[in-house]
Amino acid sequence: MATPAYTGPFGKAQAERLLWRAGFGPRPGEAARLAKLGLDEAVRSLVRPGPEKLVGPEPKEDRGRPLAPVDAYGHDHLWWLDRMVRTSRPLVERMTLVWHDWFATSNAGVGSQRLMLQQNALLRRHALGSFRELLLALTVDPAMLLWLSGTENTRRSPNENYARELMELFTLGEGNGYTERDVREQARALTGWRYTWRRGAGAVDFRFDRERHDPGMKVIFGRRGTFDWRDACNLCLQHPRHPRFLVEKLWGAFVPVPPDEATRAELERLYRTDYRVRPVLEAILRHPALYTGPRMVKPPAVYLAGLLRGLGRGVDTASWVWLGGMAGQRLFYPPDVAGWDDGRWLDTATFRGRWAVANYALSPYSLSDRRGPTVPNDPEAIVAGALRVVGEPTIRPETRELLLRFARSSLAGARTGWKAKAYPPLVANAVRQLLVTSPDYQTC
């Protein structure tokens, strides 16, 4: 039995939701073009994209210098944000973000932007591929080995850090089908990784050292063997509770309500064959729940990247680094190994960050009565102009009416005199800010 597919109208609004959930929102006109493909082709274009093309202006910092992602604080964040803005393969980039959150690694513990960027490339390489290959690669990824003490885990002094998170956060879920003994035995299986410390360069030459590995008999999930790090991963993948964990977590990245039992079972079947993520993603992106269910809050990085895509603006300021932190999502610095807490995307502190993000994003387009085009003293035209500047997003009629009401009341006392010229651009700027901070634009 195949998973159900959405059969309702697939117009611009549905294409917009798909592009926001599976990417970083549409560029102007992109949603309408995608809608013309129909649902199946639209989803196929996302899960089977061509080679990546970066479209738009090259990123730069405030003084116009090129980014130095390995050598300057925050440029890692800007570099990735630029990929989100300019990519022609939005789902690949979005899944890279999903995996970054799933296998949350922070440079606060790694201390090397170079190693973090190497991990980022690994996530991107496996973005739509095999979860097994991704898990194996990440288990021995240098940034992960540093972050979760993999290189401190030796036969003489086992460290349970990675073993615990491997099961709790990456493959099974907290307390879901494993015991404390399994954690200790998994830690033994994962022993053996080390690096060379080179003065001035830090940790280099990460490798497996047989002398550090515990080759003894272990019992994991009731199975006996002289397991090593590959076995540790494979045992988790073969655990009967793993497919359900993966399906529910992956589904949750795209749909805010749990899947029904039949859907979940079918997604598990799709995944179980060979741990491939792409067919599961394809089924999720075609599922009716994605198009008819409740709206999702856009993660801050997605919100900003999409806003810049809509505006046609590239990455041209380092302000996005501190603003990203203020809105709750500094890339490469998730708060802990559990990743970001989605429940905080729109709290009173992070909403203030989003407001500032919107303000900074719109500032180059700010209107004035002293320069630029004349803004008509017309509420309808002002609201239409605000929608146009961010790429004509679909909004609810009631939101449009609220914006109109605000524009009307703000212009009411400005029919004649200097106010007739000075007020419209001010009102237009305010309407733009209200539009992109409205619930309609903060969610998808």
Add this chain to the structure above:
Amino acid sequence: MRALALLLALAAAGALLGAAQGAPAPQRMQVTEDEWSLALSRQRLRPGIALIEVFNLGQDAHDLVLQRRAPGARAVRVPRLDYFQRRTIRVRLAAGTYALWCSLPRHRERGMSATLRVR
């Protein structure tokens, strides 16, 4: 004569603008500090202007000294930084070998030193 002066002024302004636009971006390097190590994002730089960012990821405060290994070479100092603080300095590097270290008591001896080659 006045027109010629204007043309010359415009040409000079154009040349200056061109120089500014064509000037290569300064090379950059990050020095990450931790207990008890310094890690450089580049082991080698070219002679010329460089932006060096010092980023303290350790739990203690640290500073940084950069000095070319040559008689009479002047030391460049980055003041104490607390956890997660950073400071970028702009320096002109001559060819040679530079020593970097944290000058707080016993930090260098504990391992907070590194070598940068400029050539």
